[in-house]
Amino acid sequence: xxxxxxxxxxxxxxxxxxxxxxxxxxxxxxxxxxxxxxxxxxxxxxxxxxxxxxxxxxxxxxxxxxxxxxxxxxxxxxxxxxxxxxxxxxxxxxxxxxxxxxxxxxxxxxxxxxxxxxxxxxxxxxxxxxxxxxxxxxxxxx
Numbered sequence: 687x688x689x690x691x692x693x694x695x696x697x698x699x700x701x702x703x704x705x706x707x708x709x710x711x712x713x714x715x716x717x718x719x720x721x722x723x724x725x726x727x728x729x730x731x732x733x734x735x736x737x738x739x740x741x742x743x744x745x746x747x748x749x750x751x752x753x754x755x756x757x758x759x760x761x762x763x764x765x766x767x768x769x770x771x772x773x774x775x776x777x778x779x780x781x782x783x784x785x786x787x788x789x790x791x792x793x794x795x796x797x798x799x800x801x802x803x804x805x806x807x808x809x810x811x812x813x814x815x816x817x818x819x820x821x822x823x824x825x826x827x828x
Contacts, residue, residue: 689744690714705732713741717748724749724756730765738762742769767791767806767814775799788814797822 692710700708709732716724724745730738742758746769749756760766766773766787773787777799783790788806791814796804801822806814 689717689748690741706734706737709733710737710741713745720752722754724754724758726756726758728759728761730760730762738765745769763791763796763816767816791816 690710690713692707692714695703695707695711700711703711709729713726713729716726726745729745730741733741742765745756745758748754758770770787772785773790774784775782775790775795782799783795791806793803793805796802796816802818803820803822804816804818807817808814
């Protein structure tokens, strides 16, 4: 709990917690079991940006320190680029690409899978980011 800075939630009822607090408690419960493999589905979905970065950074550090395998389903491609070594892109029920994150996430893949015109640029800290320039409006459904 201290690793996620949620010690203050230890004696509160689950019904008293916000969605983000519940998410952090759930992650702490999983990590308390000292797993060798983590399977996580959108572990940051209910969190503000600070806590998203905190959790993903913590999980990445934990994976490296304890040599555990972590599979995380993420829709935020910038988080996926920043915190993953390998990426699997799944679309229409199948694997479309897999491999090193910065090799898998390409402008061509972003157009093919998501219908967006985008580029991958490095920020001043040399971290890759997806920058969206437009999207294929013909793919919109109401």
